[in-house]
Amino acid sequence: MTEKSEASPVQGVTPKNITGADERLAAAGWFTRLLRRPESGVGCGLIATAIIFAVLPGAGALYSLQGSMTFLTLAAELGIIAAAVALLIIAGEFDLSIGSMIGFAGVVIGLTVKHMGFPLWAGIASAFGVALLVGYFNGLIVVKTRLPSFIVTLASLFILRGLAIGITRAVTGRTQIPYILDDVPDPWVAGIFNGHVFTGFFHWMGTLGWIGVKSDGSPFVPGIPMSIIWWLIVTGIAGWVLTETRFGNWIYSSGGDAAVARNVGVPVARVKITLFVASACAATLLATIQVMEAGSADTVRGMLKEFEAIIAVVVGGVLLTGGYGTIYGAAFGALIFGLVQMGIFYTGIDTDWFKVFLGIVILVAVLVNNYTRAKALGERSTP
């Protein structure tokens, strides 16, 4: 049964005894199989983008160790939320409040640590506690009212942003909370989010002269930033859950056809609420990383991040209508995003053009998605 077309007497035609039903179905070659994977389009896109920037001026700086770390960090920050957003979109829902949640979570950390005297770990834990509640309420309202999540989370977008600005100004008189990391009893906690790994290895490479070093002998790139590690962890977990677990099957079915899923006993409401919580938590993780790196919280952080995440996810081959796509596609989408953003910077083109490029990329991605979905369904259109 697993014979490939090589076993067939005629190339591309399946022997009759294999299908039993319809000899007109041609066997899928490895290339078509690869193309049928939801992330195939974005994979090609990523290679194309990488090649384009490799021949443009500034390629040397972009693909240097420092340049690579910069665009990887950008990709990582977007990728963390894109992974959660991908799960949610595959389950058939949107979360537009994710950008505001980034700002709000940062404010929670800032206020609890700076103005309530919480240790750092407790401040971060409070932010995640708030994320649980926000995600739960977003999900509950969507599931109970059956309103489109687009509208429900659009409301959360404004409420959370307004709360972040309002509360911060009421407490501090400003819209930023600086010097959060000063005088905390547990500064090591920050290292989990803003530190670097493999620092010894990078230092060693520096001493050998393989990578650039500063005048004091320490390398320009001290190691791999924790944000990249977090991105890999989040992507790994989300990808594993989606394709390898029962819950993943439920995610696909909730977005594919919620009524059918409910009929066979899939707890669709629970699946969706869980994913709204996951997306709020991913936003909070990103907020924590940003606050730890900057040492301050800003109420306008995360503005438009919800759309950037949706772009990465859709570019990654996830269908906006739900039920189809992978997490690895979303990770590739985030990578393209980071690459283009830094690539344009290094080419010397005015970065104002980044948004134009972004718009074109979205359009192309959606067209490619349409095509790959038709491939996946064997050119058959289904309701």
Add this chain to the structure above:
Amino acid sequence: MTGLPAIELRQVSKRFGSVIALHDIDMKVYPGEVHCLLGDNGAGKSTLIKLLSGVYQPSQGKILVAGEEVRFRSPRDAAGYGVATVFQDLGLIPLMSISRNFFLGREPRKGVFPFQRFDKERANAIARKAMADVGIQVRDPTQAVGTLSGGERQSVAIARAIYFGAKVLILDEPTSALGVHQAAMVMKFIIEARLRGLAVIFITHNIRHAYPVGDVFTLLNRGGSQGTFRKSEITRDEVLSIMSGGEDMTAVERDIERLLETIKR
């Protein structure tokens, strides 16, 4: 037929407000028998299926499974009693693979918490075998259901119902959207299910699909039963004439003839 009916309706009625959709339906379906439910559009077939499958609850009357009175709260509840329904829209998700659809909501798992996984190898193997049992060789259980033909999709739904231990299989217009070849394929599945001792309820308005595979025919018209007949008791034309309301049809034919006459002139 002797023994207990697999499923039985006693004086079942269903009203929606002041509309009487079904009244006083009696029906007995025995294991190893194909019971065809025939009726024109609006005869009450859909309502009856929804009662049998747990989507609706009867306003009056009883449903008995293997001699015991039951009350289905949902299709899932009905499936728990061994009453599985293959709906017209099939209850399959086109963008998901055959084996993911097959085990949706009942996924086999392996490993220990928190690393418990969906056992895809087992799911693929079982899905492939269950499909082979109803006579479909699947090339690749990981291919999307959307790539299958209409008849093959029916086979996924039917194989799934049989695998999960259905005693009663309800098929809602399984052949209506299919071509001749595909419809024949589905009729073969129906016979397969019957040979396995399932009670099959086959809903259709197409007598040509019902008559070859049916053992018993219940005819519905305007929400009421026009009687239940064994195959030996009734001919195809008689079924057809009762279905369409007998008298009415001859009247329609007369009208058409008159119309044709006028056109000729």
